[in-house]
Structure formats: structure tokens, C-alpha cells
Amino acid sequence: MPGTVGRVPTPATPAAEASASDAAGVVTGRSRAATTAGPPQHWDPLVRGAAELILASPVPMALALGDDLLLFYNDAYATLIGDRHPDAAGRPAGEVFADVWGEPGVGDAFERAYRQGESSLEREAVLPYDRQHPDARGQAVFTRGHSPVRDSAGRIVGVLTVTAETSQVTEQLQSLSDVAAALAGTLTLDDVARVSLRYLLTAFDTDRVTFGVDDGAGWRTVRRVRGELLDEADERLPPLWRRSPADSTGPLIVAARSGVAQFVSDGQPLRDIAVDRHDQKVRALAAQPLRTSALRGGLTVGYHAARAWSAAERALLAASAELIGQAAERARRFETQHGTAQLLQRSMLPEHLPDLPRLRIAARYDAGVDGNAAGGDFYDAFLLPSGELGVVLGDVAGHDVQAAARMGQVRAALRALALSDPRPDAVLAGLDRLVGSLGAETGSQELFVTVVFGVVDAQRERLTLASAGHPAPLVRRGGPGGEPVAEYLDVPPGAPLGLGCAPCTTTVRFAPGDTLLLFSDGVVERRRQSLVAGLDSLAAAVAGAASGDPRALCAVATAAVAGATEDDVAVLAVEHALIPSRSASIEVPAEPTAPSRVRHWMTAQLTDWQVPEAVVGAAVLCTSELTTNALLHAGTAARVEIDLSPERLLVSVADSGTRGTVTRARTDTLSSRGRGLGLIEQLSDAWGTDPTVRGSTVWFEILIPTGQRDVPAG
Structure with missing residues (x-):
């Protein structure tokens, strides 16, 4: 049967009180002055031990004592109940939660535990406690348990409430459903990479993620890091793939080759392949293979802090890899079929x-x-x-x-x-x-x-x-x-x-x-x-x-x-044409010095043609970005052509890769990084991309100001 809180004349421990948090101080103060439970130092030792455990716990916990179910709780629980704190301390739970006491899982759970000694566990509870708080959580999901608390004589003297937020798990499962829907609409490996990286970065709240697939004699991978600024235009752009040799020791490639997942809780898993500080700072890393019959690949999730990989995280990562692997296999099949059809189509058109x-x-x-x-x-x-x-x-x-x-x-x-x-x-x-x-x-x-x-x-x-x-x-x-x-x-x-x-x-x-x-x-x-x-x-x-x-x-x-x-x-x-235009071109190899060579050549050529200085500056800057883009994404030599008429300057940069032969969406978007895209849009009067038999041509046009259209041509 329920009973009153047993009392023993044990003095309070000064050190314990001095270390008490704000919420704990309010709770203990209220117990002395305004409640029937009396000072904590007079409580039954078992009850007092439970109270001390609660106050020290980082998990939201509360103790409801006596027939009135007087509330005593810790900091985490104070945060949970919002603006009901500090008035809730030492008051009956039925009064504190009067507006929700009659709802299922609230008052009835307290009463069953206290009156009948029944423990209860609600795995997916949406707490109504903080609905009046200006920073309410909305539909946060919790696991909530109620257990009877007994004194030294075995009598029920209160109810222990423990609440653990499980919103992250619920959100991750919802994210898995969302990414499945998003992957269903992908056509190419570029599409799969974009969707997968965005999902992994958000769902696992990680610092670094990578996605990679086999690429003939080697591998190609693409990475995203936390805090990387990507706007809507960037999200539409082809990812920046990095190539690795077939025998690379990178965790992603090792997992992809072996088909076995790898988990590092603390260390330097990317030390041997780090390309910058983002890789060097990773301490915990999970590498998951993509298991498909027609494609080898993998994905990684990394953190800057040590991390113990829970069974739930490993299972979620494996489920994610299953979905991403299926999408990647479909994309590889599509690219192969589409590339063949498009190559046939374009090979019959004039080059x-x-x-x-x-x-x-x-x-x-x-x-x-x-x-x-x-x-x-x-x-x-x-x-x-x-x-x-x-x-x-x-x-x-x-x-x-x-x-x-x-x-x-x-x-x-x-x-x-x-x-x-x-x-x-x-x-x-x-x-x-x-x-x-x-x-x-x-x-x-x-x-x-x-x-x-x-x-x-x-x-x-x-x-x-x-x-x-x-x-x-x-x-x-x-x-x-x-x-x-x-x-x-x-x-x-x-x-x-x-x-x-x-x-x-x-x-x-x-x-x-x-x-x-x-x-x-x-x-x-x-x-x-x-x-x-x-x-x-x-x-x-x-x-x-x-x-x-x-x-x-x-x-x-x-x-x-x-x-x-x-x-x-x-x-x-x-x-x-009203007047014959002037044309010039240059072939640049796939070398780091290529953009610099293009800038010097183009500046000299346009200056010799007496192009207005403002047009020269804008054109050289845009062309440098396009040349860099072509070398990065196609990995082949590039051809830069300029054509000048009295009305406009036309510049095109062509590569001989396969970037333009995959999907129509590719030809509607400039394949440069976000900075290049912004420059072209701001500095040119028109621009576009044209697929060719062996690659893509990106071009832009700058009009010559009306008062300066005396450029000699011939």
C-alpha cells in the first residue's frame, strides 16, 4: 500500500548541496519550506538515494512523492517541462499538469504506479508537458517510463518517471523513407551521389561523408563536409569526383572491394589518404559497402570526435547502403544504355x-x-x-x-x-x-x-x-x-x-x-x-x-x-554577319597551369583586337573559370575559341569528356562550381552548354557597349 515518506534524522551533506544545480536547488529549497514531504535529509535512505541519483542524472527524471505526488526533479526534466518550472517544484503533479492530467499516459500512469504498483513504458510518446512554452518542441518523440518507488519497509511512497528522447531515431527512420523516395527519381550516378550525400550528412549529423563507385581500372569518389556552403544552383551541378587507383587503401575502397563494413571508433582512419584538413580531423569513421551484383561501391560517415558505433547506427547505415546501392546500380545501367544510344545519335550528326x-x-x-x-x-x-x-x-x-x-x-x-x-x-x-x-x-x-x-x-x-x-x-x-x-x-x-x-x-x-x-x-x-x-x-x-x-x-x-x-x-x-568576325583558338592540356595559360593568351589576343577593357576583364575571368571546370570534370584537354564581331564577343570552352552525353538535365546546367556559375550569370549577356559527340561545350556571350562598337574586324 502507498505510504508517507519515511524520515530519518540524517543531516544534509554540505558538499552535495553546494554542487546542486539550479533546478536541484529549487527542488530542495521547496521541500524544506512548502511541502508535506519535509526536508530531504529526513527522508528514508532509499528514497533519499533515489532523489540524489535523479538530481545527478543528465537524463530527464522526476520523483513524485506521497499521496499528493509531490514533484522533485533534475535539470533535464526542468528543461523538458518548460515554463512550468520552477513553480512545479514540490507541488502535486496533478496540479502542475492539470491541463493534461486526464490525457492517456499522464495521470493514469502515475496513479497505476502509485496505487497498484504497476510499472509502465510508453515507447513513442509525444509529450504535452511543454506545449505552452514559447520554445516548445512540437512533435518531439520520447520513450517514457513510470515505476513505483519503495522505502526501506517495502511500502510504495512515490513514482519515478524517466523520459528519454527518441526523436533522433524516429527522424532517421523518416529520413530513410524520404531518401528512398528521392533515390527513386534519380537517373545518373551524379544524381545518386547528390541525394546520398545530402541524406547522409543530415540523417547522421556527421562531419564528413563520401560516396564512391568503381570506374573501370580505378575508383571515383565524391565528398561533402559539414558547413560546406551549397546553394540551389550548386545542388544542380555535377559533383566534383575524385579518382583513386584500384589498389587504394582508403576505407571506402577497402570496404567496397571486400564487401565488409569497417568501423573505427577513435583514431586517424584517413591519415594515409587525407587531401586536406577536413580529412585529417576525422577520428571516427564508418565505411559501408554497396552490395550489388553489377556495381561495386561504398559510402563513409565520419566524425571529428571519437564515437562508439551503436548497433542501431550500424543497422541504419546498412539499410541506407542497401537503398543507395540499388539506386547506383540502376543509374549505372541507365548511363550505359543511354550513352550507347546517344553516341549512336550524335555520331550521325556533323561534328x-x-x-x-x-x-x-x-x-x-x-x-x-x-x-x-x-x-x-x-x-x-x-x-x-x-x-x-x-x-x-x-x-x-x-x-x-x-x-x-x-x-x-x-x-x-x-x-x-x-x-x-x-x-x-x-x-x-x-x-x-x-x-x-x-x-x-x-x-x-x-x-x-x-x-x-x-x-x-x-x-x-x-x-x-x-x-x-x-x-x-x-x-x-x-x-x-x-x-x-x-x-x-x-x-x-x-x-x-x-x-x-x-x-x-x-x-x-x-x-x-x-x-x-x-x-x-x-x-x-x-x-x-x-x-x-x-x-x-x-x-x-x-x-x-x-x-x-x-x-x-x-x-x-x-x-x-x-x-x-x-x-x-x-x-x-x-x-x-554585318561585318566578318575575328576568330582565334587555343588547345590547352589537362595540366594545372592551363587556366593561367588561357588567361595570358586571351588577354593578349583581346587587347590586340582593341576590345574594351571592361569586356576583356569579364571575359578572361569567366573563361578561366570554364577552363578550370572543364579540366576538373572532364579530365581531358580543352579547346578555347573566341569570336569577335562589332556587336559581341563569343567565347566557348570545349572538352572531350563524356559529361554532356548522359542526361538532358546536364545540358541545361553549367557544369562548374557555384562560383563559376555565378560569374557567368553576372558577367555575361547569354550563356549555355552544348553537348557534342565526344563531350560538352560551354559558351558565353558579352555584348560590346554601343558607344564602343568600333572594334576592327577582318
């Missing part, structure tokens, strides 16, 4: 476009949403025997290897026909017969090909075109008031190839300052949007572009219509 003094040419191709498939869009530009320029853009229906192969046949046949007889109507008539023959040969009634072909005569300032079922080309011209205008050319569309096409030619003026834009229907077609709206958006975007430079217009055109497209996108632009 280099003609470099002419009065005609500037640029093109862009983006794969559709289904990045695993090869498409049938194609473009080409080539010199004719007469010195004129032949330009073509077409679309073979389908998104498979067969479509890409048909595209290659049509493109090769078109060039052969044009070199023999460049009249656009004659070329398309010949192609119509070829496509019809291919359809009959394969027994396919689904061979659907549209194409527009034109001949640019810069000397006579004219353009002759013919179309076989393709969207009408767009021309950007200088308006009457000086403002550019964009107009669609009146070219009879005709029937697609293979259906008895009888093309008609149209000849229009193509004067200096004009820019021609050929495009595929993927540029303007969107679901639940009319084709007219898409065409209007494209014309408005082209007219409003900062300049008529073909590379800039290709980037503008591919982003002109809002919404995602499931079709391939191909654009070809030709500018009839």
Missing part, C-alpha cells in the same frame, strides 16, 4: 560546322525525356560546289536505334543529292524516292520523315528553301525602328517524304544582320497547348534575344516554350 567569314553557324540537339532512346532528329550544314551553303533540318519519326539509322541514311543521301544538284526541290524529290524505297523494302508503313532544306547565297543576299512537311523556318531581321523582328517564312510545307512529295521552292531576301533558324517540332509542341501558342512563343523569344548570334539563338529557341517536351529538340541557326 564540325563550316567556318565561314560572313556566315556564322551554330546548332543544338537535345534528346527527349526518354533519354535511353536514340532519336531521329538531325541537322547539317555544308559547302556546295558553287560556294553557297546548304542547310538542312529534319525529323525521322521514332525513338529507337532504327530511327537513328534511318536518320543517318536520309542525311547522307541528302548531302549526296545536294552536291550533285543543289536545287532544294530537286533534293527533296530525290529524298522522297529514297524514303519510299526504304519503306517498301522493310514493309513498313510507319516511315515518316519531314525535312526542310535551304541554300544560302551570302553574296547575292538570298535564301532558297523547300519543305517536306516540316515547320516553316524563322528569320530574325532588323525592324524599321531598329528593334529586331522575327517572322516565319512562307514556305509551302508539302507532304512528308515517302508520300509522293512534290516540293515547291521559295526564295527570300537574306541580308547582312539577318539570322535564319531551322527547328524541329519538339521546340514548339507541348501537351495541352496549341501549336500556334508554341510558334508565337518561339518568335517572341527570338525577336527579344540580346543579339542575333546563332549560338545564343539556339539556346533561346530550345527554352522559348514553357513546359517539358517528350520529343527530341534540334535547332540550326545561320547568321549573315
Whole structure:
């Protein structure tokens, strides 16, 4: 049966009272002056021992004594109950928690323990105690236990309450669910690395995390550290991978090779492979392999302080590695399939476009949403025997290897026909017969090909075109008031190839300052949007572009219509320059001195061309960042090209890696670190990335100030 608190005439220990915390001091003071329990020194020895244990514990604990369940508690419990402290000390628990006493797990738990001697444990409790506190925890989760407290005679004299917060475990499990959902949407190893590193850093509240996979003869790893400043733009960028040899002794690679997890509680686990102070400061490290049938990899979690790895942490890390490993395996498979399809696609497109003094040419191709498939869009530009320029853009229906192969046949046949007889109507008539023959040969009634072909005569300032079922080309011209205008050319569309096409030619003026834009229907077609709206958006975007430079217009055109497209996108632009531009280029090896060489070469070249000083400074800074980026991410030599016209300076940096051949998302984002991205956006008037057959080209354009457009060219 419950009883009163037994008393013995034992004096208080001065040392114990002197070391008491603020909460403990309030509790002991209240017991002397205002409670029926009396001074602690008169309590039963067992009860007093329990009280001393509570006051010294870092875990939230409280003792409710006597029939009134008078509260005595420690600092941690005082924090837990918020602004109920210090008034709660020495008062009945039913009064202190009057507003929540009737809720399950509160008053009833106290009463069962005190009246019936029943212990209870609530594993996932959301405490209502501090709901009035301005810094309330909200939905923090705790494990809470109530036990009867007995005196020396075995009588129940109170209730011991112990509360342990388990929010971290709950949050980690929730994080595991969230990361599973995030990994489900990843396509590439870059995507998997970004999601995994962000999750590991947050869920384990760690100082350093790494993710790594096998890479043929070696390994590549990527790292994140606590406090690393990454904004939204950085999160979209490709991770900065580091390469390691196959026999590396790094914990991640050792775990990946052996398939056995490693745990270091205290030491210098990264001493032999440390690249900076972040690695050197790690004392505790867990290395977990990624166990998959088609990929070897691993991840690590490190801390700057010694750490005992609990069974729960090891299990959570193993579960995380299982999810990340499955995502990495899917990503590796996707990259392999996609890379093959894209290599086939791009190998059938021209690697280099003609470099002419009065005609500037640029093109862009983006794969559709289904990045695993090869498409049938194609473009080409080539010199004719007469010195004129032949330009073509077409679309073979389908998104498979067969479509890409048909595209290659049509493109090769078109060039052969044009070199023999460049009249656009004659070329398309010949192609119509070829496509019809291919359809009959394969027994396919689904061979659907549209194409527009034109001949640019810069000397006579004219353009002759013919179309076989393709969207009408767009021309950007200088308006009457000086403002550019964009107009669609009146070219009879005709029937697609293979259906008895009888093309008609149209000849229009193509004067200096004009820019021609050929495009595929993927540029303007969107679901639940009319084709007219898409065409209007494209014309408005082209007219409003900062300049008529073909590379800039290709980037503008591919982003002109809002919404995602499931079709391939191909654009070809030709500018009839007012004045011939000046061009120069330099090849730089993959060496640490390359950015410095580029800066010196470019400064000398632009100064010699009398480019305004402000433009030179901005261009050199941006080019240095892009060169560094190309060397870091591609690991290959880079080619820097500059092209100067009276209106603008165009700079491109091309690498021969594979960065641009993985996903469409890659071509929409500059692949530099955050600083480089910010510089390009702030210092240039337009920029973009163009994937090529063997890598990527990143470019930017800076307009020459109107009052300083006397740059000599020739």
C-alpha cells in the first residue's frame, strides 16, 4: 500500500548541496519550506538515494512523492517541462499538469504506479508537458517510463518517471523513407551521389561523408563536409569526383572491394589518404559497402570526435547502403544504355560546322525525356560546289536505334543529292524516292520523315528553301525602328517524304544582320497547348534575344516554350554577319597551369583586337573559370575559341569528356562550381552548354557597349 515518506534524522551533506544545480536547488529549497514531504535529509535512505541519483542524472527524471505526488526533479526534466518550472517544484503533479492530467499516459500512469504498483513504458510518446512554452518542441518523440518507488519497509511512497528522447531515431527512420523516395527519381550516378550525400550528412549529423563507385581500372569518389556552403544552383551541378587507383587503401575502397563494413571508433582512419584538413580531423569513421551484383561501391560517415558505433547506427547505415546501392546500380545501367544510344545519335550528326567569314553557324540537339532512346532528329550544314551553303533540318519519326539509322541514311543521301544538284526541290524529290524505297523494302508503313532544306547565297543576299512537311523556318531581321523582328517564312510545307512529295521552292531576301533558324517540332509542341501558342512563343523569344548570334539563338529557341517536351529538340541557326568576325583558338592540356595559360593568351589576343577593357576583364575571368571546370570534370584537354564581331564577343570552352552525353538535365546546367556559375550569370549577356559527340561545350556571350562598337574586324 502507498505510504508517507519515511524520515530519518540524517543531516544534509554540505558538499552535495553546494554542487546542486539550479533546478536541484529549487527542488530542495521547496521541500524544506512548502511541502508535506519535509526536508530531504529526513527522508528514508532509499528514497533519499533515489532523489540524489535523479538530481545527478543528465537524463530527464522526476520523483513524485506521497499521496499528493509531490514533484522533485533534475535539470533535464526542468528543461523538458518548460515554463512550468520552477513553480512545479514540490507541488502535486496533478496540479502542475492539470491541463493534461486526464490525457492517456499522464495521470493514469502515475496513479497505476502509485496505487497498484504497476510499472509502465510508453515507447513513442509525444509529450504535452511543454506545449505552452514559447520554445516548445512540437512533435518531439520520447520513450517514457513510470515505476513505483519503495522505502526501506517495502511500502510504495512515490513514482519515478524517466523520459528519454527518441526523436533522433524516429527522424532517421523518416529520413530513410524520404531518401528512398528521392533515390527513386534519380537517373545518373551524379544524381545518386547528390541525394546520398545530402541524406547522409543530415540523417547522421556527421562531419564528413563520401560516396564512391568503381570506374573501370580505378575508383571515383565524391565528398561533402559539414558547413560546406551549397546553394540551389550548386545542388544542380555535377559533383566534383575524385579518382583513386584500384589498389587504394582508403576505407571506402577497402570496404567496397571486400564487401565488409569497417568501423573505427577513435583514431586517424584517413591519415594515409587525407587531401586536406577536413580529412585529417576525422577520428571516427564508418565505411559501408554497396552490395550489388553489377556495381561495386561504398559510402563513409565520419566524425571529428571519437564515437562508439551503436548497433542501431550500424543497422541504419546498412539499410541506407542497401537503398543507395540499388539506386547506383540502376543509374549505372541507365548511363550505359543511354550513352550507347546517344553516341549512336550524335555520331550521325556533323561534328564540325563550316567556318565561314560572313556566315556564322551554330546548332543544338537535345534528346527527349526518354533519354535511353536514340532519336531521329538531325541537322547539317555544308559547302556546295558553287560556294553557297546548304542547310538542312529534319525529323525521322521514332525513338529507337532504327530511327537513328534511318536518320543517318536520309542525311547522307541528302548531302549526296545536294552536291550533285543543289536545287532544294530537286533534293527533296530525290529524298522522297529514297524514303519510299526504304519503306517498301522493310514493309513498313510507319516511315515518316519531314525535312526542310535551304541554300544560302551570302553574296547575292538570298535564301532558297523547300519543305517536306516540316515547320516553316524563322528569320530574325532588323525592324524599321531598329528593334529586331522575327517572322516565319512562307514556305509551302508539302507532304512528308515517302508520300509522293512534290516540293515547291521559295526564295527570300537574306541580308547582312539577318539570322535564319531551322527547328524541329519538339521546340514548339507541348501537351495541352496549341501549336500556334508554341510558334508565337518561339518568335517572341527570338525577336527579344540580346543579339542575333546563332549560338545564343539556339539556346533561346530550345527554352522559348514553357513546359517539358517528350520529343527530341534540334535547332540550326545561320547568321549573315554585318561585318566578318575575328576568330582565334587555343588547345590547352589537362595540366594545372592551363587556366593561367588561357588567361595570358586571351588577354593578349583581346587587347590586340582593341576590345574594351571592361569586356576583356569579364571575359578572361569567366573563361578561366570554364577552363578550370572543364579540366576538373572532364579530365581531358580543352579547346578555347573566341569570336569577335562589332556587336559581341563569343567565347566557348570545349572538352572531350563524356559529361554532356548522359542526361538532358546536364545540358541545361553549367557544369562548374557555384562560383563559376555565378560569374557567368553576372558577367555575361547569354550563356549555355552544348553537348557534342565526344563531350560538352560551354559558351558565353558579352555584348560590346554601343558607344564602343568600333572594334576592327577582318
